[in-house]
Amino acid sequence: KEKVEITKEQQALVKVVVEAYNRHQIPQDVAKKLLQDQYSAEENFLLLTEMATSQVQVLVEFTKNIPGFLSLDREDQIALLKGSAVEAMFLRSAQVFSKKMPNGHTEVLEERIRKSGISEEFMTPMFNFYKSIGELHMVEEEQALLTTITILTPDRPYVKDQQAVERLQETILDVLRKMCVLQHPQDPQYFARLLGRLTELRTLSHYHAEMLTSWRVNDHKFTPLLCEIWDVQ
Numbered sequence: 001k002e003k004v005e006i007t008k009e010q011q012a013l014v015k016v017v018v019e020a021y022n023r024h025q026i027p028q029d030v031a032k033k034l035l036q037d038q039y040s041a042e043e044n045f046l047l048l049t050e051m052a053t054s055q056v057q058v059l060v061e062f063t064k065n066i067p068g069f070l071s072l073d074r075e076d077q078i079a080l081l082k083g084s085a086v087e088a089m090f091l092r093s094a095q096v097f098s099k100k101m102p103n104g105h106t107e108v109l110e111e112r113i114r115k116s117g118i119s120e121e122f123m124t125p126m127f128n129f130y131k132s133i134g135e136l137h138m139v140e141e142e143q144a145l146l147t148t149i150t151i152l153t154p155d156r157p158y159v160k161d162q163q164a165v166e167r168l169q170e171t172i173l174d175v176l177r178k179m180c181v182l183q184h185p186q187d188p189q190y191f192a193r194l195l196g197r198l199t200e201l202r203t204l205s206h207y208h209a210e211m212l213t214s215w216r217v218n219d220h221k222f223t224p225l226l227c228e229i230w231d232v233q
């Protein structure tokens with residue numbers, strides 16, 4: 001039985017990533033707005049848009065704290081941000097949504113999302129995803145590291161130096177693998193299940209791209225930041 005241990009520098013790496021992950025949160029007043037009184041579909045959609053915009057801002061700030069990210073080629077940094085923005089947003093949303101919300105709130109939020117003009121065929125995979133994330137009961141280190149692994153995906157469109165990204169991602173994968181072994185000794189498949197969620201995320205982001213087209217058709221307005229990062233109009 002191999003003795004798994006996390007080295008000093010791996011501990012330091014995890015500390016930096018988790019602190020950054022926790023420091024950059026969307027302002028709770030924005031998320032709270034979703035819990036207030038009844039809104040129309042349009043108002044709900046606007047609130048989700050407002051929240052998505054602040055999630056992207058949070059993502060950009062968080063990414064700057066990933067060790068090694070800022071030493072990547074600048075254009076590759078942008079390509080990684082654009083390529084992972086939707087997945088990172090859904091992962092964080094699912095994590096926050098399935099954990100931080102006091103019980104009554106989840107139903108209210110679900111109602112808001114259901115009544116925001118998002119089509120049913122997207123709603124089902126979205127809610128399945130956030131349930132599957134909730135079932136994992138990830139600790140904050142696992143959440144922060146899994147989000148970092150999503151961002152450091154080498155095969156995003158337009159990434160030039162994939163090896164450099166791969167090296168960074170492998171560093172995070174290695175420490176996450178060890179943490180899973182130490183944190184879930186009774187469940188040797190846990191690490192594999194975590195990575196399986198990343199596959200589910202990619203499917204979600206394909207749905208999201210399709211949704212954007214349908215939303216554009218019903219001329220839903222997005223913020224300049226979302227237009228930039230989601231490549232809409």
Ligand SMILES: O=C1N(Cc2ccc(-c3nnn[nH]3)cc2)c2ccc(Br)cc2C12CCN(S(=O)(=O)c1cccs1)CC2
Pocket residue numbers: 025026031045048049050051052089090092093094096097109113118126127129130208
């Ligand atoms: O808004 C969502 N929510 C609610 C939500 C999200 C984040 C926080 C939060 N609080 N503190 N930090 N984060 C709270 C509630 C949520 C929850 C689970 C999954 Br899976 C996904 C979502 C979306 C993500 C964005 N989309 S979207 O399709 O990209 C779209 C953009 C514009 C209009 S629709 C809608 C669903």
